[in-house]
Amino acid sequence: RRKSTKKLPPGSLGIPIIGQSLGLLRAMRANTAEKWLEQRIQKYGPISKLSLFGKPTVFLHGHAANKLIFSSDGSTIAAKQTKSIRMILGDRSILELSGDDHQRVRNALMMFLKPESLKQYVGKMEEEIRMHLEMHWQGKQHVTVLPLMKILTFNIICSLLFGVERGARRDKLKDCFQQMIEGMWSVPVNLPFTRYNRSLKASKKVQNMIKQLIHEKRAGLKNEGASPHQDLITCLLSIRNKDGEEVITEKEIVHNVMVVMIAGHDTSSVLITFILRFLANEPPIYEAVLQEQEEIARSKSSGEFLTWEDLAKMKYTWRVALETLRVVPPIFGGFRKTVKDIEFDGYIIPKGWQIFWSSPMTHMDNNIYPNPAKFDPSRFENQASVPPYCFVAFGGGPRMCPGNEFARIETLVTIHYLVTRFTWKLCADNSFSRDPMPVPTRGLPVQIMQMKPL
Numbered sequence: 001r002r003k004s005t006k007k008l009p010p011g012s013l014g015i016p017i018i019g020q021s022l023g024l025l026r027a028m029r030a031n032t033a034e035k036w037l038e039q040r041i042q043k044y045g046p047i048s049k050l051s052l053f054g055k056p057t058v059f060l061h062g063h064a065a066n067k068l069i070f071s072s073d074g075s076t077i078a079a080k081q082t083k084s085i086r087m088i089l090g091d092r093s094i095l096e097l098s099g100d101d102h103q104r105v106r107n108a109l110m111m112f113l114k115p116e117s118l119k120q121y122v123g124k125m126e127e128e129i130r131m132h133l134e135m136h137w138q139g140k141q142h143v144t145v146l147p148l149m150k151i152l153t154f155n156i157i158c159s160l161l162f163g164v165e166r167g168a169r170r171d172k173l174k175d176c177f178q179q180m181i182e183g184m185w186s187v188p189v190n191l192p193f194t195r196y197n198r199s200l201k202a203s204k205k206v207q208n209m210i211k212q213l214i215h216e217k218r219a220g221l222k223n224e225g226a227s228p229h230q231d232l233i234t235c236l237l238s239i240r241n242k243d244g245e246e247v248i249t250e251k252e253i254v255h256n257v258m259v260v261m262i263a264g265h266d267t268s269s270v271l272i273t274f275i276l277r278f279l280a281n282e283p284p285i286y287e288a289v290l291q292e293q294e295e296i297a298r299s300k301s302s303g304e305f306l307t308w309e310d311l312a313k314m315k316y317t318w319r320v321a322l323e324t325l326r327v328v329p330p331i332f333g334g335f336r337k338t339v340k341d342i343e344f345d346g347y348i349i350p351k352g353w354q355i356f357w358s359s360p361m362t363h364m365d366n367n368i369y370p371n372p373a374k375f376d377p378s379r380f381e382n383q384a385s386v387p388p389y390c391f392v393a394f395g396g397g398p399r400m401c402p403g404n405e406f407a408r409i410e411t412l413v414t415i416h417y418l419v420t421r422f423t424w425k426l427c428a429d430n431s432f433s434r435d436p437m438p439v440p441t442r443g444l445p446v447q448i449m450q451m452k453p454l
C-alpha cells in the first residue's frame with residue numbers, strides 16, 4: 001500500500017529512445033545547457049524525469065541530491081554509464097564496476113596515481129612540457145591553445161602511464177582516441193556515418209593497440225625484469241594475489257587503460273586552456289599568479305627542474321585553477337543507476353533507472369557561492385569553507401576523481417612555464433560550447449610573446 005502512494009518525479013519521458021538527448025546536446029553546443037537545466041528546475045523542482053541517451057532518467061539537483069549520489073556505496077545507486085559510453089569504453093572499466101570489483105580496480109590504479117608515486121614523475125612531466133613549448137610555442141606569434149593543450153596532456157599521459165614515446169605509434173593512438181571520444185555522448189543507434197559508429201570502430205583499433213602493448217610489457221617483465229613502476233600497464237600486470245595470479249584481468253587492463261587515457265588528458269587540457277583565458281581577462285589575478293611563479297623561478301638556477309616542494313608553494317595558482325573548475329567544470333555531469341527503488345524529496349526513483357547529476361548548476365548556486373558569476377579565486381582560500389558535495393568538478397565520495405593530484409601537478413607545471421616565459425592576448429570572444437567538453441571559440445587563438453628562453 002505504501003508503495004502505491006509514491007509518485008514518479010514530474011516531467012515527461014519524451015519520444016522513445018531519443019527522449020530529450022538531442023535537446024540537451026543542442027543546448028550544450030550552444031552553451032545554453034545551464035539555462036536548459038535551470039528551466040527544468042524552475043518548472044519541476046530539484047527532481048524530474050526525462051529520457052537521456054536511450055534510458056528513463058531522473059535528473060537530480062542540489063546539495064542533498066549530490067550527497068545522495070556521491071556518498072552511495074553501490075548498494076542503492078551503482079555506477080553505470082550510458083549505453084554509448086559502455087559500448088565504447090567497455091563493460092569492465094572502473095566506470096562500470098561497483099562494490100569489491102570497483103575497489104580492487106581503483107586500488108590498482110591508485111598504486112600509480114597516489115601522490116607518493118607521482119612525486120617521482122614531476123621531472124618527466126616537466127620534460128614533456130618543455131619539449132612541447134619548444135616545438136609548438138617558441139618562435140611563434142600566434143597559437144591556438146586548446147588543440148595544443150590536448151597534444152601536451154595526451155603526450156604526458158602516453159609517456160607516464162604507458163611508456164609510449166614520441167613517434168608514429170603515439171600519433172596513431174592520438175588520432176584513434178580523438179575519434180573514439182567524439183561519439184561518447186551520442187544516441188546509441190549504430191548506423192553508418194554516425195559519430196557513434198565511427199567511435200565504435202576507433203575503439204576497436206585502440207583496443208588492439210593496447211593488447212599489443214600489454215603483450216610487450218608482459219614480455220618485458222618476464223624477460224628483462226622490467227620495474228613494475230615503469231608505467232601503468234606494467235604496474236597493473238605486476239599486481240598478484242597470494243597464489244601469484246594476476247589480480248586485474250587482461251580485459252580489465254584494456255578497458256581501464258582507455259578510461260585513464262580519456263579521463264587523464266581531455267579534462268586537464270580544458271582546465272589549462274580556460275585558466276589561460278581567465279588570466280587574460282583578469283589582470284590583477286594574472287599579476288598575482290605571475291608574482292608567485294616568478295618567485296619560484298628566481299629560486300632556481302637556469303635549467304633546474306621544479307621539485308615537489310615548489311609545487312606546494314603554488315597555492316594561489318591552484319586557487320585560480322579551482323575557481324576555473326568551478327566556473328567552467330570540464331565534466332558537465334555524469335550518470336548512475338538505481339539498484340533498487342529509492343525515495344527522494346517525496347518521489348520514487350524506480351529500480352534500474354538512470355540518474356543524471358550535473359556540476360554547473362551546483363557551482364552557480366548563489367547560496368553556496370555568493371555572486372557566482374564573478375571569477376574570484378579567494379573563495380578557495382579556506383577550503384573548509386566550501387561545504388561537502390558543493391564543489392563537484394572532481395565528483396565526490398568513493399568515486400571521486402583519483403586523478404586530481406595528477407591533474408594538479410601537470411596544470412601547475414604547465415602554468416609555471418607559460419606565465420614565466422610567455423605573455424598572451426586573446427584573439428577571439430569569450431564564449432564557448434560544450435562538445436561535450438567545453439571548447440572556447442575557435443579553440444582559443446592567442447597572440448603570444450616570449451619573455452625569456454625556455
Ligand code: HEM
Pocket residue numbers: 079094095106109113259260263264265267268271325329330331334335392393394395396398399400401402403404406407
Ligand atoms: C582537471 C582534470 C580532471 C577533472 C575535472 C576530472 C573530473 C572527474 C570527475 C567529475 C569524476 C567523477 C565522475 C563520476 O562520479 O561520475 C572523475 C573520475 C575519474 N577520473 Fe578524473 N578528472 C580530471 C583528471 C583526471 C586524471 C588526470 C586522471 C588520470 C590520470 C583521471 C582519472 C579518473 C578516473 C579513473 C575516474 C573514475 C573513478 C571511479 O569511478 O572510481 N581524472 N574525474
